[in-house]
Amino acid sequence: MVERYITTTRRIWLYSLAGGLILFLTLPIFLILPMSFSGSSLLHFPPTVWSFRWYVAYFESRSWIAGTVISFEAAFLTVLIATPVGAAAAYGIHRTRGWIADVISGILLAPLFVPVILIGVGIFFVFAPLKLVNSILALALSHSMLAIPFVFVTVLAALKSFDMTQENVARSLGANRLIAFLTVTLPQIRPGIVTGAFLAFITSFDEVIVAMFVTGGANATLPKLMFMEMRDTIDPTIAAISTLLATGAALLLAVSELTKAGLGHSGAASASK
Amino acid sequence: MHVNDHNGEPMTTVMQDPGDRSGDFGSASSPQRQFRWNSDEFASDARREALGNVALTIPALLVVCAMLILPLVWLLTQSFIGENGITLANYRNIFGRPAYLSYLETTFELALTVTLACLVLAIPIAYAVSLVGPRLARLSILLIVLCSLTSILVRTYAWLLLLERRGLINTWLQDLGLVDHPLTLVFNYTGVLVGMVHALLPLMILPIYGALLAVDGNLPKAACSLGASPVRAFWTITFPLALPGVAAGCIMVSVLSLGFFLTPALLGGGQVVVWATAIVSSVENDPVWGAAAAMGILLLVITMTLLAGMKRVLHVNTAIGKKGAH
Numbered sequence: 001m002v003e004r005y006i007t008t009t010r011r012i013w014l015y016s017l018a019g020g021l022i023l024f025l026t027l028p029i030f031l032i033l034p035m036s037f038s039g040s041s042l043l044h045f046p047p048t049v050w051s052f053r054w055y056v057a058y059f060e061s062r063s064w065i066a067g068t069v070i071s072f073e074a075a076f077l078t079v080l081i082a083t084p085v086g087a088a089a090a091y092g093i094h095r096t097r098g099w100i101a102d103v104i105s106g107i108l109l110a111p112l113f114v115p116v117i118l119i120g121v122g123i124f125f126v127f128a129p130l131k132l133v134n135s136i137l138a139l140a141l142s143h144s145m146l147a148i149p150f151v152f153v154t155v156l157a158a159l160k161s162f163d164m165t166q167e168n169v170a171r172s173l174g175a176n177r178l179i180a181f182l183t184v185t186l187p188q189i190r191p192g193i194v195t196g197a198f199l200a201f202i203t204s205f206d207e208v209i210v211a212m213f214v215t216g217g218a219n220a221t222l223p224k225l226m227f228m229e230m231r232d233t234i235d236p237t238i239a240a241i242s243t244l245l246a247t248g249a250a251l252l253l254a255v256s257e258l259t260k261a262g263l264g265h266s267g268a269a270s271a272s273k
Numbered sequence: 274m275h276v277n278d279h280n281g282e283p284m285t286t287v288m289q290d291p292g293d294r295s296g297d298f299g300s301a302s303s304p305q306r307q308f309r310w311n312s313d314e315f316a317s318d319a320r321r322e323a324l325g326n327v328a329l330t331i332p333a334l335l336v337v338c339a340m341l342i343l344p345l346v347w348l349l350t351q352s353f354i355g356e357n358g359i360t361l362a363n364y365r366n367i368f369g370r371p372a373y374l375s376y377l378e379t380t381f382e383l384a385l386t387v388t389l390a391c392l393v394l395a396i397p398i399a400y401a402v403s404l405v406g407p408r409l410a411r412l413s414i415l416l417i418v419l420c421s422l423t424s425i426l427v428r429t430y431a432w433l434l435l436l437e438r439r440g441l442i443n444t445w446l447q448d449l450g451l452v453d454h455p456l457t458l459v460f461n462y463t464g465v466l467v468g469m470v471h472a473l474l475p476l477m478i479l480p481i482y483g484a485l486l487a488v489d490g491n492l493p494k495a496a497c498s499l500g501a502s503p504v505r506a507f508w509t510i511t512f513p514l515a516l517p518g519v520a521a522g523c524i525m526v527s528v529l530s531l532g533f534f535l536t537p538a539l540l541g542g543g544q545v546v547v548w549a550t551a552i553v554s555s556v557e558n559d560p561v562w563g564a565a566a567a568m569g570i571l572l573l574v575i576t577m578t579l580l581a582g583m584k585r586v587l588h589v590n591t592a593i594g595k596k597g598a599h
Contacts, residue, residue, distance in 0.1 A: 005493070005494050005497040005498070005503060005506075006404070006503045007503070010503060010504075011404070014397060014400065014401050014404070015401050015405070017397045017401070018397050018398045018400070018401030018402065018413075019401075021394055021397065021398050022398060022413060022416060022417070024394075024471070025416070025417060025420045025471065025474060025475070026416050026419070026420055028428065028431035028432060028434075028435060028471065029419075029420065029423055029427065029428060029431055031431055031434065031435065031441070032427065032430065032431050032434065035434060042439075081336070082336075084332075085332040085333045085336060086333055088329045088330070088332060088333065089329060089330040089332070089333035089334070091326075091329055092325075092326040092327060092328070092329030092330040093326075093330060095322075095326040096323065096326045096327055100327060104327070104330050104334065107334060107337055107338075107342070108330070108333055108334070108337060110337065110341060110342075111337065111341055113528060113576065113577075113580060114341065114345070114573065114576070115528075115531065115532025115549065115572055115573070115576060116532065116534070117532050117534045117549040117552055117553065117569075117572070118345070118348065118532070118552075118569045118572060118573055119340075119341060119344065121344075121348065121552060121553075121556055121565060121566075121569050122341075122344025122345055122347060122348045122569070123340060123344045124556070125344065125347055125348060125351060125562055125566070126343060126344045126347045141336060141339070141340055142340050144336050144340070145336050145337050145339075145340035145341050148333050148336060148337060152333070177325075202422060206424040206425065206426075208425075208426060208535060209534055209535070213556075223424065223426055226426050226430075227426060227535070227538075227539070230426065230429070230430060230433065230539055231538070231539065234430075234433055234434070234437065238430050239430070239434070242424075242426070242427040242430050242431070245423070245424050245426075245427050246423050246424075246427055249419060249422040249423045249424070250419055252422065253415065253418060253419055253422060257415070
């Protein structure tokens with residue numbers, strides 16, 4: 001609501017300052033869009049020649065496509081592992097009291113607070129001698145660990161707004177625990193689970209640092225390839241890929257807005273590192 | 274455990290009044306015994322259910338232990354292992370070499386500057402968004418969330434395009450005749466700072482916005498009706514009440530920026546070495562891992578100390594904020 005006690009001049013000042021700052025946040029991302037359709041490899045804004053050549057370069061490159069496929073595989077595996085595992089933990093903790101619940105929650109939230117660079121190095125040191133790096137399962141398990149806190153938090157929030165007596169009623173009327181959960185509780189906490197799954201997907205799909213250590217060669221993920229490419233040159237192919245990724249993020253957000261999964265409220269938790 | 278009341282089945286049996294000794298059951302002790310049996314059953318059911326609830330967390334705990342705790346413990350042991358067995362040499366080396374100390378200094382300076390810059394920029398955004406109508410607020414929040422959902426690589430690439438020597442900003446400045454030679458905007462401290470502020474700003478805005486929304490709008494209004502200027506009302510009423518959100522944002526941004534790797538690696542161009550990039554080059558270049566392990570453990574200790582300290586400050590601040598409101 002517009003607060004009348006603040007004078008119009010003051011409000012105009014505040015709003016233009018805030019608007020400018022929001023532009024600072026969003027404009028760089030939108031700038032990539034025209035650059036990705038540039039016909040030349042020189043940076044000009046707006047581009048003098050328009051073309052799809054960088055998109056063609058991406059779709060025709062075997063290594064970019066291979067990386068994209070690996071990233072999708074890892075992200076789907078992460079969703080498949082982290083969502084049920086994190087949701088089960090949230091349900092268990094929701095019905096547990098006392099120090100044990102605090103300790104377990106602390107452990108499950110720890111991935112949020114440990115610098116990812118350490119996680120990457122640590123996983124590399126443990127799994128490299130065992131020859132377990134370079135497998136998609138190792139990558140998906142690491143990403144699941146990173147994603148579990150997000151699923152845990154979103155599902156726990158959903159459970160807190162759910163009246164657990166409903167499940168108890170179902171059980172007292174003869175449903176066993178699993179049936180009661182599946183038919184009474186699950187449908188009502190579904191938005192939380194969906195949001196958690198979205199966040200798990202993004203956590204895995206955008207993750208660079210662990211992928212840098214855990215994958216290599218033909219198993220390199222898309223973000224890892226992008227990172228290595230950006231270290232050396234400013235290849236406009238990256239602009240095309242970036243446009244696709246940003247569009248994907250926007251679509252994901254739009255879907256979650258439409259399905260009321262509420263990514264807009266908790267999405268920011270997927271801290272980019 | 275509170276789970277007693279969740280039990281459905283035995284509920285009918287407990288309805289029997291255990292004190293009813295004149296019933297049709299004959300012996301007076303029979304219902305009594307049955308009651309005790311029920312309570313035992315209840316207790317064991319409750320235990321079973323409590324154990325089941327805890328057991329549900331086991332898969333998640335296994336994943337976190339295997340992929341996080343185990344690597345960290347391994348890192349800790351590696352950090353004490355040198356060429357000749359157990360040693361403190363890895364840690365002594367960190368503090369013995371001036372280069373390492375300067376990396377640490379850069380890391381702290383950058384984390385502090387980024388946190389302060391994010392705070393200063395986030396307050397007007399969060400405050401403005403908390404004042405505007407619901408539609409505009411929703412749109413702004415969606416834009417900010419979209420920004421934080423976009424891959425950090427994409428955003429870093431955008432800044433490369435903008436800041437590079439022949440990038441967009443230099444081209445514009447030269448076309449406008451404002452500068453003769455392209456400015457060095459990236460592959461230095463400035464570039465890293467801009468990139469990191471851009472990367473972490475959403476994480477500062479959202480908790481502050483959330484805290485500002487929770488503040489009762491009548492309080493600053495009352496202050497103004499009593500003669501305070503809106504600016505004064507904001508700083509003495511609204512802002513202190515939003516301190517928990519401010520502290521949460523500061524904790525997140527400072528902890529993340531201490532361990533930040535991608536932006537310094539890409540926008541620093543080798544000129545800005547922070548702790549995370551130093552760890553990676555140690556892993557890449559040193560044949561032994563002890564040095565990198567020790568550097569990693571030091572980063573972990575610094576992060577945890579900061580978290581613990583911030584938590585304490587947050588506690589005190591919230592207490593003050595609350596006191597100030599009453």
